[in-house]
Amino acid sequence: xxxxxxxxxxxxxxxxxxxxxxxxxxxxxxxxxxxxxxxxxxxxxxxxxxxxxxxxxxxxxxxxxxxxxxxxxxxxxxxxxxxxxxxxxxxxxxxxxxxxxxxxxxxxxxxxxxxxxxxxxxxxxxxxxxxxxxxxxxxxxxxxxxxxxxxxxxxxxxxxxxxxxxxxxxxxxxxxxxxxxxxxxxxxxxxx
Numbered sequence: 193x194x195x196x197x198x199x200x201x202x203x204x205x206x207x208x209x210x211x212x213x214x215x216x217x218x219x220x221x222x223x224x225x226x227x228x229x230x231x232x233x234x235x236x237x238x239x240x241x242x243x244x245x246x247x248x249x250x251x252x253x254x255x256x257x258x259x260x261x262x263x264x265x266x267x268x269x270x271x272x273x274x275x276x277x278x279x280x281x282x283x284x285x286x287x288x289x290x291x292x293x294x295x296x297x298x299x300x301x302x303x304x305x306x307x308x309x310x311x312x313x314x315x316x317x318x319x320x321x322x323x324x325x326x327x328x329x330x331x332x333x334x335x336x337x338x339x340x341x342x343x344x345x346x347x348x349x350x351x352x353x354x355x356x357x358x359x360x361x362x363x364x365x366x367x368x369x370x371x372x373x374x375x376x377x378x379x380x381x382x383x384x
Contacts, residue, residue: 197227237321244305244321249275250331251302251323252339254294256282263291265320267304272338277306277318290320299371301326330368336377343378357381 201223208216249267252274257264263279279294280287305321331339340358344350361377363369 197224197231201227240307240321241305244307247304247306248326249302249304250335251294251297251300254291254298256291263287263294263320265294267302268335268339270332270335272335274342275318277304277320279320290323293323294320297323297325300328328370330370331374332368333364333366336363336369336374339374340377340381343381353381 198220201220204223205216205219247269249269251265252268253266255264255266256262257278260278261281261283263282265277265279267275267277269275279290282288282291303324303326305323307319307321308316309319311317337354337358341350341354344354344357357377357380360380361373363373363377
């Protein structure tokens with residue numbers, strides 16, 4: 193038996209008041225069990241992180257998927273390709289925490305920890321294990337242009353519409369722009 197959990201639980205329970213030994217003992221027992229369960233969950237989470245693939249991406253959007261009630265993140269890698277990744281259901285503690293974390297990091301570069309979860313015998317779903325903040329929302333111009341082009345849609349004239357929105361927003365041809373500047377160009381595009 194690992195008595196370190198009992199010691200930690202006794203420390204958390206505080207000193208035993210004189211004459212309250214049975215109640216104090218029950219409190220230490222309950223805390224020991226809680227700490228054991230927390231330690232097991234943490235071990236599973238660490239194992240998931242250790243085996244997860246890692247990549248850098250720009251966190252573009254976070255929404256709740258209607259069918260599954262999972263968080264659905266839209267990520268953009270530095271080459272400009274889009275990837276969607278899901279969290280656990282928003283009704284779970286982990287799902288709620290990951291969705292809140294992702295929403296707080298929207299418009300920022302993040303280090304994504306991703307694993308695949310088996311959805312059926314033939315299908316796997318990309319799942320989010322963790323996100324780490326890598327910096328502010330500055331986006332390279334080439335990546336921003338690709339994002340704006342995707343926002344213009346695949347319909348005819350998308351390139352011309354995206355270029356016009358870029359020019360109307362007064363964005364530069366080189367360097368980087370802020371997320372706010374990109375959103376300004378997207379807003380102009382949506383008003384058309």
